[in-house]
Amino acid sequence: MNNKKNSFRTPILWCLLFFSLYGLNDGNAQLNQNQLKFKNPIGNGADPWVIKHNGYYYVCQSNGDINSKGISVSKSNKLSQLGKPVTVWNTPAAGWNSSQVWAPELHYFNKKWYIYYAAGKAGPPYIHQRSGVLESVTDDPQGEYVDKGILNTGVDAGNETGMIWAIDVNVGHIAGKLYAVWSGWEQNATTDKTSQHLYIAEMSNPWTISSARVKISSPDQPWETGGPLDLNEGPQFLMRNDQVFIIYSTxxxxxxxxxxxxxxxxxxxxxxxxxxxxxxxxxxFQGTAKVLGTGHASFTQSPDGKEWWVFYHTKKSSTPGWARDLRLQKFTWRTDGNPDFGIPIPAGVSLPVPSGE
Known part of the structure; x- marks a missing residue:
């Protein structure tokens, strides 16, 4: 009788031991996941671009300051941690795009990667900026790229490039058609103290603008004017539930x-x-006394797709200049469908990592 009782108890004891070891550990793992934090800034630089693809986050940036001559792509399985940058393209020794690489963006179409960037032959003054596109040789965003040439951002037969000043090209599909949106001048000028506007045009493929440009925004509101130079720049498509937004910097x-x-x-x-x-x-979305110069953002979702995040840069000091850092912040959506970016959170504050990370 006692032997039968013992044989009956043994499986129960093993089950209790199993759940105490593995069930409890799983609960602790979930608890630890909920307690994971990160702090801004997550890196140095400006004009941050991030794209989520097959479980990884790829961040595309120019190498260095405003006078950069190269483009890098980093890879990470965490949105809150930047990967190691790999240089994927350097400027040619001469030509329209031999210097001043600004604000590159990485996009994926038809199993190829495309990088849209602005560059110039010299500067300052920054009067030579035009926009071009690179195409990947393989399906690897950190691999080799070939230059597909300058983009048609407005015809100027009197200029050696044949195009009008343009930066910050962003692309996206609307109703099945591909469009480019960018910041440009109304006409070429001999000074970079020239107002910037937003333009849009249709594309026949990822490297060809096929329609005339259309101006869709100028710095004409009180909150867009009043400084040393009125401008609209850094436009980014943001789409959700059939609604189309362009979030831009001013x-x-x-x-x-x-x-x-x-x-x-x-x-x-x-x-x-x-x-x-x-x-x-x-x-x-604008700065506070503790967060300065919030701008040039890109957008993505958390690893599990449950949250939306804005990736933007801020100034490191109130002194005029381009010393900036990179920051992440979760945002939500209003009942009317508009994005709600809230107020920028100061550096050093512990924030929960993106959901699923």
Missing amino acids: RESWTPEYRLAQLKLKDPSKSPLDAANWEKRGPV
Whole structure:
């Protein structure tokens, strides 16, 4: 009788031991996951671009300061931690794009990677900036790229490039068609103290702008003016639930007044090439006494797809200049479908890591 009792108890004891070891550890793992934190800034630099692909986050940046001559791509399975940058392209020794590489962006179409960037033959003054595109040789975003040439951002037959000054090209699909949006001048000038506007055009493929440009925004609101130079730049498509937004930067990137604003496509069933189909509001994200010059953002989702995050830069001091760092912040959506970026959180504050990380 006692032997039967013991044989009955033994499996129960093993089950209790199993759940105490593995079940409890799993609970602790979940608890630790919920307690994971990160702090801003997560790196140095400006104009951060991030894209999520097959479980990894790829960040594309120019190598160095405003006078950069190369482009790098980093890879990480965590949004809150940057990977090691790998240089994927250096400027040629001469030509329109031999210097001043600004704000590169990495995009994926038809099993190829494309990098959109601005560059110039010299500067300062920064009057030579034009935009071009690189295409990957393979499916590896950190691999080799070939130069597909300059983009048609406005024709100027009197200029050696044949194009009008343009930076910050961003691309996206709207109703099955590919569009480019960028910051440009109305016409080429001999001074970089020239106002910048936002333009949009249709593309026939990832390296060819096929329609005339259409101006969809100028710095014409009180919160876009009042500094040393009125500008609109850094436009980024942000799309959700069939709604199309362009989040852009306004005021001056070298001052604490840099901020984000928004264009919304009023009727997505109608052409985005109709300037009247865009409505403006702002600022939608701006600095505080502790966070200066919030701007030039990109957007992605958490590893599990449950959260939206804005990746942006801020100034390191109130002194005019381009010393900046990189920051992440979760944002939400309003009931009317508009993004709600909230207020920028100061550096050094512990924040929960993105969901699923």
